Amino acid sequence: MRHRRNLLAVVAENATVITLAVCFIAPFVFIVLTSAMSAQQAGTSFSWPTEWHWENYRAVFDKLPMLKYFGNSFVYASLATLFMLVSSVPAAYALARIRFRGANVMFLGVIAMMLLPPQVTSVPLYVMWTHAGLTGSLWPLILPNLLGDAFSIFLLRQFFLTIPAEYTEAARLDGCGEVRTLWRVILPMAKPGVAATSIFLFFASWNDYYGPLLYTSENEGAWPVSYALAQFRGARSVDWNLTMAATVVAMVPVVLIFFLAQRTFVQGITLTGVKG
Amino acid sequence: MTVHRAPAGPARPTVRPSPATSVAGESRRPPSAMRRRRALVAFGLLGPSLLGMIVFFVYPLVMTVYYSFTTFDLSNSPRWNDFANWRFIVESDPLIGTATRNTLWFIVIMVPVRILGAMAVAWVLSRVKRGSGLLRTVYYLPALIPPVASTIAYVFLLNPQNGPLNVLLKRLGIHGPGWFTDPSWSRPSLTFLSLWVLGDVMIILLASLLDVPTEQYEAAQLDGANGWQRFWYVTLPHMTPILMFSLVTGVIGALKYFTEPAVASATAQGKSAVGAGTSTLLGWPDNSTLTYGQLLYAKAFGANLFGYGSALAVLLFIVTAALLVVVLRRFKAFTPEVAR
Numbered sequence: 001m002r003h004r005r006n007l008l009a010v011v012a013e014n015a016t017v018i019t020l021a022v023c024f025i026a027p028f029v030f031i032v033l034t035s036a037m038s039a040q041q042a043g044t045s046f047s048w049p050t051e052w053h054w055e056n057y058r059a060v061f062d063k064l065p066m067l068k069y070f071g072n073s074f075v076y077a078s079l080a081t082l083f084m085l086v087s088s089v090p091a092a093y094a095l096a097r098i099r100f101r102g103a104n105v106m107f108l109g110v111i112a113m114m115l116l117p118p119q120v121t122s123v124p125l126y127v128m129w130t131h132a133g134l135t136g137s138l139w140p141l142i143l144p145n146l147l148g149d150a151f152s153i154f155l156l157r158q159f160f161l162t163i164p165a166e167y168t169e170a171a172r173l174d175g176c177g178e179v180r181t182l183w184r185v186i187l188p189m190a191k192p193g194v195a196a197t198s199i200f201l202f203f204a205s206w207n208d209y210y211g212p213l214l215y216t217s218e219n220e221g222a223w224p225v226s227y228a229l230a231q232f233r234g235a236r237s238v239d240w241n242l243t244m245a246a247t248v249v250a251m252v253p254v255v256l257i258f259f260l261a262q263r264t265f266v267q268g269i270t271l272t273g274v275k276g
Numbered sequence: 277m278t279v280h281r282a283p284a285g286p287a288r289p290t291v292r293p294s295p296a297t298s299v300a301g302e303s304r305r306p307p308s309a310m311r312r313r314r315a316l317v318a319f320g321l322l323g324p325s326l327l328g329m330i331v332f333f334v335y336p337l338v339m340t341v342y343y344s345f346t347t348f349d350l351s352n353s354p355r356w357n358d359f360a361n362w363r364f365i366v367e368s369d370p371l372i373g374t375a376t377r378n379t380l381w382f383i384v385i386m387v388p389v390r391i392l393g394a395m396a397v398a399w400v401l402s403r404v405k406r407g408s409g410l411l412r413t414v415y416y417l418p419a420l421i422p423p424v425a426s427t428i429a430y431v432f433l434l435n436p437q438n439g440p441l442n443v444l445l446k447r448l449g450i451h452g453p454g455w456f457t458d459p460s461w462s463r464p465s466l467t468f469l470s471l472w473v474l475g476d477v478m479i480i481l482l483a484s485l486l487d488v489p490t491e492q493y494e495a496a497q498l499d500g501a502n503g504w505q506r507f508w509y510v511t512l513p514h515m516t517p518i519l520m521f522s523l524v525t526g527v528i529g530a531l532k533y534f535t536e537p538a539v540a541s542a543t544a545q546g547k548s549a550v551g552a553g554t555s556t557l558l559g560w561p562d563n564s565t566l567t568y569g570q571l572l573y574a575k576a577f578g579a580n581l582f583g584y585g586s587a588l589a590v591l592l593f594i595v596t597a598a599l600l601v602v603v604l605r606r607f608k609a610f611t612p613e614v615a616r
Binding site: 113115144207 | 415528
């Protein structure tokens with residue numbers, strides 16, 4: 001009896017797991033199938049592609065300057081990440097490992113900045129960047145990272161705190177200055193954390209829509225891919241098949257990076273969570 | 277039957293700066309050259325970020341408050357307007373009520389639904405014995421792709437005439453709704469989309485779920501607790517802080533909710549959610565997806581009412597600040613720990 005109940009439970013559990021997996025994967029399957037349909041079929045009731053039109057992917061690149069958009073996204077995401085590392089790693093280290101007056105206020109500031117909806121400060125920032133003559137480009141989204149990114153500082157600090165204090169203390173006893181301690185002792189041990197934080201910011205920049213909408217909407221030459229994707233359906237009355245092909249194209253880079261760096265990534269997400 | 281409420285969960289965070297590091301403690305101790313040097317180094321390391329905080333956070337906040345009392349567009353400098361913005365908010369803006377109600381809808385319905393969904397998926401994952409790594413990837417993947425992409429994909433999947441879902445429903449003899457094109461279904465459709473991309477919350481909950489000490493489950497089982505009771509008395513207390521955290525960040529997410537409704541409403545109309553005209557496409561159909569964050573954007577950047585947009589921003593800030601206070605009081609990771 002007991003055995004049979006266990007068997008039933010196992011079957012039920014597996015069924016749930018598989019159903020869930022299907023639910024999460026099915027949209028991808030539908031997207032990819034549609035991306036390979038003829039325009040005519042994509043416009044009628046959904047069914048299995050009668051013929052395969054993989055050349056749709058070519059058409060996406062022909063219709064719109066996708067390579068330009070990809071280039072913009074790449075510049076945005078990688079410069080933002082690079083700048084963030086330069087500014088935020090030292091800041092996170094200071095907050096995690098050095099005792100000084102004002103540290104608490106500073107840290108609360110980081111949290112507040114990280115959680116604040118971007119709309120709250122959009123108007124003055126837009127005015128500021130207009131005066132600087134940088135609207136119409138992605139610089140208003142890239143440059144601030146030189147002066148620290150709140151979420152990255154928070155995340156890096158979380159990682160640094162997991163490194164036992166003895167290492168820092170030993171380094172100090174050996175006469176290492178703070179900068180050397182950070183460079184020689186902490187950074188080598190915090191590599192996964194630094195990597196995860198970088199991937200997070202890279203993805204956040206790559207996926208950003210609100211920022212490019214604010215600053216680049218008037219200048220098509222500056223559009224990043226995730227933003228440009230939003231014009232596909234409307235612009236030049238493109239059909240669903242091409243829209244879906246463009247959607248796949250926009251997804252591919254993040255998915256690739258994710259598979260390459262999956263472990264680092266998942267570890268990183270876990271640390272954004274908080275143990276109370 | 278009694279169930280051990282074993283020393284459930286981690287102790288309440290009581291991380292207060294110890295006397296040695298509090299301000300009072302600081303002044304009691306003789307200032308040493310060493311400590312002064314350390315503070316100098318700290319500020320050196322923090323310098324750029326401190327500047328960033330002033331330029332990109334404090335200064336804009338102050339300016340937003342100032343602009344909120346002015347008539348302002350980019351071509352003319354701000355002029356004091358006798359609280360006209362504030363009066364318009366209180367007395368006559370026809371959209372602010374709609375936008376606030378929609379945002380509240382997302383807070384009250386979408387945020388909890390999403391957390392419950394994420395909890396359920398995490399629970400399933402935590403019980404899987406083989407292939408959990410692969411499954412975790414599968415469940416997480418949608419959360420990763422650009423929101424613009426997932427939103428466009430969903431508008432297609434749920435498009436009323438030919439979309440795969442309604443075709444499927446038709447085969448089952450169900451007449452599918454208009455989804456994103458129907459004012460009463462557009463918000464549920466967005467909620468549906470938010471469930472597809474629940475991976476970010478799910479991973480955090482899963483980590484906490486796997487973190488429950490097995491001894492506690494064993495003790496509960498010895499006491500005869502069934503599965504549900506074990507969940508209720510062992511798992512849930514352990515996870516309360518993380519669930520609260522998800523709730524608060526979820527609410528803040530709903531307050532700034534922008535990309536998905538904006539892209540969904542434009543795409544469902546067959547228009548572009550890019551370029552200067554974007555703000556005129558927001559909220560479709562029938563303002564049913566107009567959120568507070570979108571209204572703010574439309575007023576400030578669509579209608580060039582920078583002053584009025586700033587007044588809306590001040591209100592948004594007040595609500596967020598109240599939430600921030602809750603976060604900072606309640607959560608350990610957000611409590612400044614003593615640096616080591």
